[in-house]
Amino acid sequence: MRTTGMTPTDRTGFAAVIVAGGSGTRFGGDLPKQFLPLAGRKVLDHSVDVFRGIVDTVIVVLPAGTVERGIWNVPDGVIAVTGGRRRQDSVLNGVSAAAEKGASFVLVHDGARxxxxxxxxxRVMKGTLKSGCCVPCIPVSDTVKRVxxxxxxxxxxxSVLRLAQTPQGFRTEKLIKVLEKSSDITDEASAMESAGYTVETVDGEKMNLKVTTxxxxxxxxKLMNRGMTVSAAGLDFHRFGMDKPLVVCGCRLADSGGLLGHSDGDVVLHAVADAVLAASRAGDIGTHFPPGESRWKNADSAILLEKSMEIVRENGFEIENLDVTLIGERPKVSFLRDRFIKRLSDILRIEPEKLWIKGTTTNSLGDLGRGEGLGCLAIVTMRAPC
Incomplete structure (x- = not known):
């Protein structure tokens, strides 16, 4: 168990209510922001993991249908409740569940932090034990204009302004009474203030950012990945056909006898895309470019890899080293290596010295050994600069 500096009694007296019931309309996109990937996990998972190590009861408020649609899997020991129409409705649902578990105090946290x-x-727990209402705040560093x-x-x-953050701590029964009568609010501390309660402040943290856009x-x-070095592999296989150009490593080698696939079937670029996406914990090529979508039919795989690298760089990663192995009877890599390296380095926008391409066979084993297809293994090491 992680040490927290709190006594066992303090720990069991608290419940955490993580509010993830919003639709994320300001963020845009198909998924609410709290379920998007971040540093190898979903945004919401980071908060849940922190609170599970501190309090015994963790309650997550979710949009209706989240679990049923497989958008988020509820971890063992975590309680999921459905959100309401307004923020205070969602928080009230979560806090009421905390009361049913016997929690004297509740920590309300935005799942998007x-x-x-x-x-x-x-700090918030100690402030809550002291005053019954506690909110973390950070100073306003920029000049503020009224317009x-x-x-x-x-x-x-x-000098008298502060930016409020979460988690915010309260006595459970008092927060329930206030929320039951509250009009629209942006945080629970404001509801307590309006009800006449004094709210204690403690130092917040600048890194405790809320994902809104x-x-x-x-x-x-970029902040959470910085300094991280990761490796991953990508593997792809395609059968030879007759009705498509042969494209390997972004190079058109023949007008026919190409590799079958929804796109142009380029095994090298597909394997590399899977490797870089996996290393940056950003899904895989099938997730971002579903084979069932018509817009990717016969698509140039160089475009898919370029888009994959855009995603990777948005996550703060750059390629340190890339090793590519073609598996099959043809083409012979030794005659094409310089051409392949030049083309791949151009697509990835990295120095040619950071990558190497070689070939091998299966010693006549299987479909590849009979010359019926081509495979590729790509192994990448990526680093997020400090």
Whole structure:
């Protein structure tokens, strides 16, 4: 068990309610932001893991149908409840579930704040035990302007301003009573303030960012991945046909006898795309370019790999080394190596010295040994700069 500096009684007296019931309309996209990938896991998973190591009861408030549609799998020991129409409705559902578990205090946290730390949670817990209401805040570092239309009306004194974060801590029964009567709110502390309660503040953390836009997620990906070195492999096989050009490593080698596949069947570029996506924990080629979608029919695999590298770089990763092995009777790599390396380095936008391409056979074993198809294994090492 992770140490937290809290006594066993303090730990069992608290429940965490992680609010992930929003639709993410400001973020856009098919999936709500809390279920998007970040550093190898979903955004929501990061917060859940932190709180599971600190409190005994963790409740996650989800949009209706989340579990049934397989969008998120509820971890063992975590309680899932369905959200409501408004934020306070969702929080009330979660806090009520915490009350049923006997929690005297509750920590309400935004599921879209994946960078929450154990130290921050501990500070909020101690502040909550002291005052009954506690919110983490950070100072406003930029100059603040009050604007009317497009004109500056005044410069606001920022010395008394703070940005509120989560988790926010409260006595469970008091928060329930307040939320039951509350109008629309943006956080629970404001509801408590409106009800006449004094809210204690503790130091927040600048890294405790909330994912509201795509830019927020891109920033967090780079921050959370920085300094990380990862390796991964990609593997692909295609059978030879007659009705398509033969394209290998982005090079058109013949007008017929090409590799069968939904796109142009380029095993090298497919294997490399899978490898780089896996290393950056960003899915796989089938996820981003589904073979059932008509827009990828006969697509140039160089485009697929370029788009894959855009995703990888958004996650903050760059290729350190790439090793590619073609598996089959043809083509003979030794005669084409320089051409392959030049083309692949251009597609990936990396130095040719960072990659190597070689060939091997199966010693006449199987379909590849009979010259009926071609395979490729790509092994990549990637690094996120500090």
């Amino acid at each position: 994946p960078a929450v730390t154990v130290d921050l949670v501990k 009317q239309g497009s004109k500056v009306d005044a410069t606001v004194d920022r 795509g830019e927020d997620l891109a920033m967090l990906k």
